[in-house]
Amino acid sequence: MQKYFHSVMLDTEKCKGCTNCIKYCPTEAIRVREGRAQIIEERCIDCGECIRICPNRAKLAVTDPLERLAEYKHTIALPAPSLYAQFGPRVKPGDILGALLDIGFDDYFEVAVGAEIISACLAKYLRDSDLPRPLISSACPAVVRLMQVRFPGLLEHIVLLDTPMEIAARLAREKAMQKLGLKDEEIGVFFITPCPAKVTAVKQPFGNRSYVDGAISMSIIYSDIKNALQSPSTIIRENRSPAAGVGWGKAGGENHAISEHWSLLAVDGIHSVINLLEEIERGGLSDIDYVEAQACTGGCIGGPLVPQNLFVSRVRMENLVKILHAEQEQLPPIKVDYDSCKLPGPIKPRPTLMLSEDINEAIKMLEQVEKITADLPGLDCGSCGSPSCRALAEDIVRGYGESSYCVFKLKEKLQILAREMVVLSQMKPPAMGRETLKDNQNKQ
Amino acid sequence: MKMEFEVRGMDFNRAGEAAAQIKKALQMVGMKIETIRKTVIVAYEAELNIVIHAHKGILSAVLLPDRVQITAADEGPGIADVSLALQEGYSTAPPHVREMGFGAGMGLPNIQRCSDKLDIESRPGYGTTVTAVIINRPGGE
Numbered sequence A: 001m002q003k004y005f006h007s008v009m010l011d012t013e014k015c016k017g018c019t020n021c022i023k024y025c026p027t028e029a030i031r032v033r034e035g036r037a038q039i040i041e042e043r044c045i046d047c048g049e050c051i052r053i054c055p056n057r058a059k060l061a062v063t064d065p066l067e068r069l070a071e072y073k074h075t076i077a078l079p080a081p082s083l084y085a086q087f088g089p090r091v092k093p094g095d096i097l098g099a100l101l102d103i104g105f106d107d108y109f110e111v112a113v114g115a116e117i118i119s120a121c122l123a124k125y126l127r128d129s130d131l132p133r134p135l136i137s138s139a140c141p142a143v144v145r146l147m148q149v150r151f152p153g154l155l156e157h158i159v160l161l162d163t164p165m166e167i168a169a170r171l172a173r174e175k176a177m178q179k180l181g182l183k184d185e186e187i188g189v190f191f192i193t194p195c196p197a198k199v200t201a202v203k204q205p206f207g208n209r210s211y212v213d214g215a216i217s218m219s220i221i222y223s224d225i226k227n228a229l230q231s232p233s234t235i236i237r238e239n240r241s242p243a244a245g246v247g248w249g250k251a252g253g254e255n256h257a258i259s260e261h262w263s264l265l266a267v268d269g270i271h272s273v274i275n276l277l278e279e280i281e282r283g284g285l286s287d288i289d290y291v292e293a294q295a296c297t298g299g300c301i302g303g304p305l306v307p308q309n310l311f312v313s314r315v316r317m318e319n320l321v322k323i324l325h326a327e328q329e330q331l332p333p334i335k336v337d338y339d340s341c342k343l344p345g346p347i348k349p350r351p352t353l354m355l356s357e358d359i360n361e362a363i364k365m366l367e368q369v370e371k372i373t374a375d376l377p378g379l380d381c382g383s384c385g386s387p388s389c390r391a392l393a394e395d396i397v398r399g400y401g402e403s404s405y406c407v408f409k410l411k412e413k414l415q416i417l418a419r420e421m422v423v424l425s426q427m428k429p430p431a432m433g434r435e436t437l438k439d440n441q442n443k444q
Numbered sequence B: 001m002k003m004e005f006e007v008r009g010m011d012f013n014r015a016g017e018a019a020a021q022i023k024k025a026l027q028m029v030g031m032k033i034e035t036i037r038k039t040v041i042v043a044y045e046a047e048l049n050i051v052i053h054a055h056k057g058i059l060s061a062v063l064l065p066d067r068v069q070i071t072a073a074d075e076g077p078g079i080a081d082v083s084l085a086l087q088e089g090y091s092t093a094p095p096h097v098r099e100m101g102f103g104a105g106m107g108l109p110n111i112q113r114c115s116d117k118l119d120i121e122s123r124p125g126y127g128t129t130v131t132a133v134i135i136n137r138p139g140g141e
Ligand code: SF4
Pocket: A008, A024, A025, A026, A027, A028, A029, A030, A039, A043, A044, A045, A046, A047, A048, A049, A050, A051
């Protein structure tokens, strides 16, 4: 049985086995075997880097289809803040919420409101000086999973607060149950997602349960929203759209929403996040209180499933936040129940790099890895289908590869073989010996 | 199991690479998280000490089921007074290195704080060998 759910999958029909993706995967989770990419499921963090890099569009994110709305009596759309940045300058959050109802949702609840609540909780969380510094945001599930796999020693730095998506989903559900007298199972809450990582966070939550029932890809629902925006039946809906919460959709927005007397750092792009986590691991950055870390360059507006170009959506978002900020005064204060926003327990590591459960055995295996690595050419060309020579050595020791996968090793072997063949071809069986003798005599 | 890395003086760009490889090796053999956490700091600070103070040196890690031993042997100026060097904030790093944000005099104290056993052998004018042992404790998660 599959141990982990993954949104990111391979379309085997489209994959040509080109090895472009293997080097970009931050957890070395991809191998090309028998001409097709394969994802090692324990290691994949659903960051979607491979979706971006694949020239054949063979990597895809499995999301929920709109048809799933039919499964529920009452459906609620949860638009991610990044959705607001996908349209032209005249389209306001209220228009988009109206469009969502037009498409078929019965109600909506802005994730930006969840972000507003978490921003308030964060300020309280940061006041607790006993926690290790810097604290690291839990908002991007790809970063949290990256830490489970590659930085288990830093998991205690993660802020144990739920994500804005979960807070919004819980409040939306509670509201529907109270106001409409609905049962929990009659309500379908759907997140409009910018990324596969959030889909996985819904199906395999960090807390005890997810309050979200499904995740719909932003790029799939995009054209429906665009059409609905043009339709006369779509009317502008009431929206809170707090500037601070909407700003979470782009890199730096989370920090911006926390009061400024803290020392805050924002990092975006998975490889930059890795560099920064390494620095923290080496004992650095303890002067920083909080790190906002997002796997996508630019933040969620740079997610693998957003339709709009990152640079365009960044300016849209900045302008929108400015407008919302000016309107802010009229907003009633939000109710924040700090305790209900906490995650039930610590985030557990995922020790997927271990060679063997038995440490003695693992050390022996590592010795072998070192030996094989030293023997490989060290070019990291990727032709073997593993991301580097060292990774191939690991694969060989784990029984997942052979040294002949290396084209250089193969060539070496062929050369030896060719030399042997020359020697062999010059040897003659005894039955042919006489003729040779005669030939020689003739020659003389 | 022993790993060895050559470290060059003043090569700040590559400082941390050896520590990163040692960390991955520790994860692969399944050392406790606490052991890994401490070893990364020890290995990095030891690596950095060579980069800051020495012409060149060798950083090595010995992995045993119950402990990790990190050794940094350099060809450098040596340490005149080891107990002084172990004091927090004491530094002999040149000003231009300090301007880069390194050499704040926390290297050896950090190594001491994160290791279970520390041995510093130094011959002024020849070099220093720092040997730190980190115990892989069963309770270390
Ligand atoms: S989604 Fe990310 S972690 Fe998973 S295989 Fe693709 S690049 Fe690797």
